[in-house]
Amino acid sequence: MLARSHTAVDDRRRVQSSDPGRAATISVRVPARSLLVEDEWPRSKWRHLEEKSPLYSEGDPRTHVYRILSGAICLFRMLEDGRRQVIDFAFDGDIVGLGSGSLETSNAQALSATKVSCLPIARLMTAAKTNSRIALGLYEALSKEVVVAHEHLMCIGHRGATERVATFILMLSRRNETRGLAGDVVTLPMARVDIADFLGITIETVSRTLTRLKVQGLIDIEQITTLRLKDMSKLIALAEGRVRV
Amino acid sequence: MLARSHTAVDDRRRVQSSDPGRAATISVRVPARSLLVEDEWPRSKWRHLEEKSPLYSEGDPRTHVYRILSGAICLFRMLEDGRRQVIDFAFDGDIVGLGSGSLETSNAQALSATKVSCLPIARLMTAAKTNSRIALGLYEALSKEVVVAHEHLMCIGHRGATERVATFILMLSRRNETRGLAGDVVTLPMARVDIADFLGITIETVSRTLTRLKVQGLIDIEQITTLRLKDMSKLIALAEGRVRV
DNA sequence: CGACTACTTGACAAGGATCAAAGTTGGTGG
DNA sequence: CCACCAACTTTGATCCTTGTCAAGTAGTCG
Numbered sequence: 001m002l003a004r005s006h007t008a009v010d011d012r013r014r015v016q017s018s019d020p021g022r023a024a025t026i027s028v029r030v031p032a033r034s035l036l037v038e039d040e041w042p043r044s045k046w047r048h049l050e051e052k053s054p055l056y057s058e059g060d061p062r063t064h065v066y067r068i069l070s071g072a073i074c075l076f077r078m079l080e081d082g083r084r085q086v087i088d089f090a091f092d093g094d095i096v097g098l099g100s101g102s103l104e105t106s107n108a109q110a111l112s113a114t115k116v117s118c119l120p121i122a123r124l125m126t127a128a129k130t131n132s133r134i135a136l137g138l139y140e141a142l143s144k145e146v147v148v149a150h151e152h153l154m155c156i157g158h159r160g161a162t163e164r165v166a167t168f169i170l171m172l173s174r175r176n177e178t179r180g181l182a183g184d185v186v187t188l189p190m191a192r193v194d195i196a197d198f199l200g201i202t203i204e205t206v207s208r209t210l211t212r213l214k215v216q217g218l219i220d221i222e223q224i225t226t227l228r229l230k231d232m233s234k235l236i237a238l239a240e241g242r243v244r245v
Numbered sequence: 246m247l248a249r250s251h252t253a254v255d256d257r258r259r260v261q262s263s264d265p266g267r268a269a270t271i272s273v274r275v276p277a278r279s280l281l282v283e284d285e286w287p288r289s290k291w292r293h294l295e296e297k298s299p300l301y302s303e304g305d306p307r308t309h310v311y312r313i314l315s316g317a318i319c320l321f322r323m324l325e326d327g328r329r330q331v332i333d334f335a336f337d338g339d340i341v342g343l344g345s346g347s348l349e350t351s352n353a354q355a356l357s358a359t360k361v362s363c364l365p366i367a368r369l370m371t372a373a374k375t376n377s378r379i380a381l382g383l384y385e386a387l388s389k390e391v392v393v394a395h396e397h398l399m400c401i402g403h404r405g406a407t408e409r410v411a412t413f414i415l416m417l418s419r420r421n422e423t424r425g426l427a428g429d430v431v432t433l434p435m436a437r438v439d440i441a442d443f444l445g446i447t448i449e450t451v452s453r454t455l456t457r458l459k460v461q462g463l464i465d466i467e468q469i470t471t472l473r474l475k476d477m478s479k480l481i482a483l484a485e486g487r488v489r490v
Numbered sequence: 491c492g493a494c495t496a497c498t499t500g501a502c503a504a505g506g507a508t509c510a511a512a513g514t515t516g517g518t519g520g
Numbered sequence: 521c522c523a524c525c526a527a528c529t530t531t532g533a534t535c536c537t538t539g540t541c542a543a544g545t546a547g548t549c550g
């Protein structure tokens with residue numbers, strides 16, 4: 001694959017990005033704790049979800065915004081023919097359900113037992129109308145979602161399977177570090193099918209690629225849901241397309 | 246390609262989408278005229294761009310939000326190795342440059358001679374702070390960008406080249422209809438390389454696919470930049486993955 | 491009119507999808 | 521506690537789409 005890009009862009013305008021320690025294309029959904037409506041959450045109600053049960057579905061009336069307290073959520077959309085695109089994974093501290101239409105535009109489903117705090121949209125909007133700081137907090141939170149979506153786009157748009165998987169692993173690693181956890185041990189709360197549908201490849205390719213990364217010594221697969229990253233700089237090089245496997 | 250999706254989603258939760266006239270996955274950037282800061286724009290300055298000249302680049306300080314008055318803009322990001330992902334195309338009436346960080350996260354470049362109206366971020370933020378309707382307008386505008394990004398993701402994540410091209414053509418057609426233009430004639434203000442980098446395929450594949458669609462009688466290529474859509478329902482079926490070519 | 495750029499077409503190869511089967515894991519009940 | 525079953529994951533073999541390389545065509549601008 002690895003599309004050589006017939007790029008017409010003026011070279012003077014090319015983005016400088018040769019700092020090798022920095023994977024410029026990887027960014028993570030940052031917990032929006034501090035930004036968003038901090039005085040509203042305490043009053044809100046909790047909801048418990050079992051594994052695989054939906055938080056909301058495409059087309060549902062948009063009633064609440066949710067903050068994940070524990071567990072993990074898979075956000076996805078279905079294509080007409082049953083294929084599925086996973087849009088994002090959300091973990092504790094993350095906000096899901098933002099958006100302005102009256103209907104949900106995606107599906108949210110628990111990956112494991114999950115607890116969420118529910119804030120009614122109506123209350124949020126009332127607050128936003130009187131307090132522009134809240135409204136701008138919403139703007140800021142969505143702005144981050146746009147950036148995340150664009151980086152996801154780059155990941156699956158012009159990258160081969162190995163790059164995609166490496167990028168995915170590093171994304172989770174970054175997410176851990178953002179939360180003060182170790183960056184070199186990554187747990188995968190999602191099934192291979194979720195990873196596959198996130199990256200736009202098949203489960204077989206996900207599996208084979210992880211095996212290959214293990215054989216090459218870049219990672220260890222300690223359990224089926226636990227990876228140890230052994231060669232971070234090579235993984236980054238892989239994700240950036242600087243080397244092949 | 247056409248990844249058969251090993252989907253674990255509960256069938257009861259599957260989105261109903263068999264209305265064949267509706268291409269559920271295609272949505273267009275809606276001009277935000279009415280929503281966004283209508284009283285601020287009149288005071289703002291204009292800027293004229295030549296073909297291929299940049300409006301802003303990744304990493305630039307985020308100084309303005311722009312409304313396109315005429316012409317077209319290509320929004321893209323570069324990967325470390327020089328590959329390029331086109332994020333979106335923006336036409337007259339569209340707003341570009343929204344986002345909350347202090348630096349631009351993408352590049353914006355004119356596809357042809359383009360005139361934009363420039364609104365300083367500082368002024369916009371001042372207005373948003375005192376007027377929550379403006380702040381919520383910003384939120385709403387970004388919310389639409391998120392939806393567009395997600396649909397772009399679905400397009401390139403799980404679709405073969407033909408589906409991608411068909412989806413792209415239909416997207417432009419919809420955009421025309423939204424603006425009150427004919428939906429069956431689509432002009433392509435961008436080069437093949439821009440389409441390719443938008444869809445995550447090569448220019449050769451774009452070219453071959455357009456030729457194939459022509460040969461099959463789905464479109465006419467009247468000029469290199471002008472397509473006539475001859476069989477809309479088949480194009481929609483193609484885009485949705487219901488048929489092959 | 492020639493040089494340049496953009497686009498198209500062809501031949502070939504490679505990466506990933508598909509189909510098939512074997513191996514793991516986790517839960518249930520005897 | 522272990523045997524069994526279902527769901528998930530890994531591995532293997534093969535085929536197909538699309539990327540790559542290369543050549544040729546068509547517009548465009550000086």
